[in-house]
Amino acid sequence: MGLWARFVAWLKSVFFKKELELAIVGLDRVGKTTLVLAMSDEPQEDTIPTVGFNIKSVKKGSVQFKFWDLGGQSRFRSNWHRYCATGGAIVYVIDGAAPDRFALARQELHLLASQASLVDLPLLILANKNDLPDSINSVDKLKEVADHESLVRINKYRTIGYYCISALKGKNIEFVLKWLMDHAKS
Ligand SMILES: Nc1nc2c(ncn2[C@@H]2O[C@H](COP(=O)(O)OP(=O)(O)OP(=O)(O)O)[C@@H](O)[C@H]2O)c(=O)[nH]1
Numbered sequence: 001m002g003l004w005a006r007f008v009a010w011l012k013s014v015f016f017k018k019e020l021e022l023a024i025v026g027l028d029r030v031g032k033t034t035l036v037l038a039m040s041d042e043p044q045e046d047t048i049p050t051v052g053f054n055i056k057s058v059k060k061g062s063v064q065f066k067f068w069d070l071g072g073q074s075r076f077r078s079n080w081h082r083y084c085a086t087g088g089a090i091v092y093v094i095d096g097a098a099p100d101r102f103a104l105a106r107q108e109l110h111l112l113a114s115q116a117s118l119v120d121l122p123l124l125i126l127a128n129k130n131d132l133p134d135s136i137n138s139v140d141k142l143k144e145v146a147d148h149e150s151l152v153r154i155n156k157y158r159t160i161g162y163y164c165i166s167a168l169k170g171k172n173i174e175f176v177l178k179w180l181m182d183h184a185k186s
């Protein structure tokens, strides 16, 4: 890269630096902490259940992400909305390989999405554990599990994104980051 191009890149990084703060929510053991580690380029197989929350800051290009990795156990769920309210988007993770928990995951998702303080926030819904057999492997199936039509009824102007990912194997993580850069509010 020439001197001028480097100077322009530096100027851009100084003046167009974007900061995005995001809460990662979803039931316990769905892979939220694993996802945050994958987005931080620190893939890890062994995680322990998150008690309360962890904060992780990650720089990607000119974007500084601050992830609030929230505990998913039932005792923590009533606090999710407080953390989501300070963020630029809601990232809701579903264990795509646990059909017995889809109904509960959908119930918690709709409860959160309809909170008055959150109705205008962009929503990214992820089916994780896509590497496992019989996990959700299409956006259509994920939309059905999440009940997309009811989410649209809550706020038809809200931006809603869907991806099938594997946090453990690092699959589609780049699409997650790109979606957040494009749609999350700074
Ligand atoms: N096969 C597979 N396992 C995964 C994936 N992501 C996470 N896991 C596993 O799922 C388990 C739970 O992952 P965590 O990231 O701790 O889940 P969490 O959502 O943070 O859980 P809480 O902190 O309790 O809310 C761990 O054993 C992970 O290795 C994935 O994409 N594929």
Ligand SMILES: [Mg+2]
Pocket: 032, 033, 034, 048, 049, 050, 069, 070, 071, 072
């Ligand atoms: Mg966790």
